[in-house]
Amino acid sequence: xxxAGTRRRASAGLEAALALxxxxxxFGAVSQVMITAQxxxxxxxxxxxxxxxxxxxxxxxxDFVDRLNSGLVGLxxxxxxxxxxxxxxxxxxxxxxxxxxxxxxxxxTTGAAAGRGCPDVPREAVEALTGSDMVAGRTQAVENALCxxxxxxxxxxxxxxxxxxxxxxxxxxxxxxxxxxxxRFPLSTPFRRxxxxxxxxxxxxxxxxxxxxxxx
Numbered sequence: 001x002x003x004a005g006t007r008r009r010a011s012a013g014l015e016a017a018l019a020l021x022x023x024x025x026x027f028g029a030v031s032q033v034m035i036t037a038q039x040x041x042x043x044x045x046x047x048x049x050x051x052x053x054x055x056x057x058x059x060x061x062x063d064f065v066d067r068l069n070s071g072l073v074g075l076x077x078x079x080x081x082x083x084x085x086x087x088x089x090x091x092x093x094x095x096x097x098x099x100x101x102x103x104x105x106x107x108x109t110t111g112a113a114a115g116r117g118c119p120d121v122p123r124e125a126v127e128a129l130t131g132s133d134m135v136a137g138r139t140q141a142v143e144n145a146l147c148x149x150x151x152x153x154x155x156x157x158x159x160x161x162x163x164x165x166x167x168x169x170x171x172x173x174x175x176x177x178x179x180x181x182x183x184r185f186p187l188s189t190p191f192r193r194x195x196x197x198x199x200x201x202x203x204x205x206x207x208x209x210x211x212x213x214x215x216x
Contacts, residue, residue, distance in 0.1 A: 040209065040211075046098075046181045047099070047180065050157050050159070051179035051215040052098070057087075058091040061163045092159060095159055100146075100149040103149050104145045105145075106183070107186065113154075115202065119147070119151060120150075155183055156181070159177060174216055175216075176214045178212060178213070181212075183208070184207070184208055185206060185209060193205065
């Protein structure tokens with residue numbers, strides 16, 4: 001009887017040892033899927049933020065019919081006519097900042113990005129996200145996340161007015177703008193090697209995803 005009990009305990013221990021790696025792999029896979037799904041929500045919000053910013057700051061496309069309907073006022077050059085390239089460059093920068101701020105919640109709070117050389121991060125961004133309650137640990141975490149979203153290549157924003165030939169012919173005045181935001185999601189779970197799209201020299205991994213939003 002004692003021998004049989006010992007054998008049963010040994011068998012149970014062996015089964016547990018064999019099942020543990022499988023359970024760890026499943027746990028890592030589920031964790032990575034949940035993290036990616038949550039980050040996807042932040043990416044959609046970033047695309048909305050970039051599109052809203054573009055509607056406000058981006059120079060509208062030239063509308064010949066609308067200019068004709070405006071009479072003499074329409075013949076006067078606008079600020080966008082005189083300085084369109086500079087204004088569009090500023091609008092692009094504002095849209096990128098809006099997308100980056102929305103993606104701070106999906107960025108890593110570790111110092112990996114800072115270790116790779118943190119770019120110039122607007123100080124007002126840190127102050128806006130931390131407020132007057134400057135807790136050392138939290139402030140550092142916010143700065144690390146901002147380093148990541150401002151690191152070149154991690155966030156991309158493309159803006160495009162959705163004005164076709166039919167809208168031009170019909171004199172459509174309200175033209176939608178499309179914002180496409182791409183983001184390199186940081187991967188941190190043990191399952192990251194199997195789902196990565198890229199690897200950096202410091203051993204960190206990332207997966208690329210993008211979202212598009214069209215607003216009128």
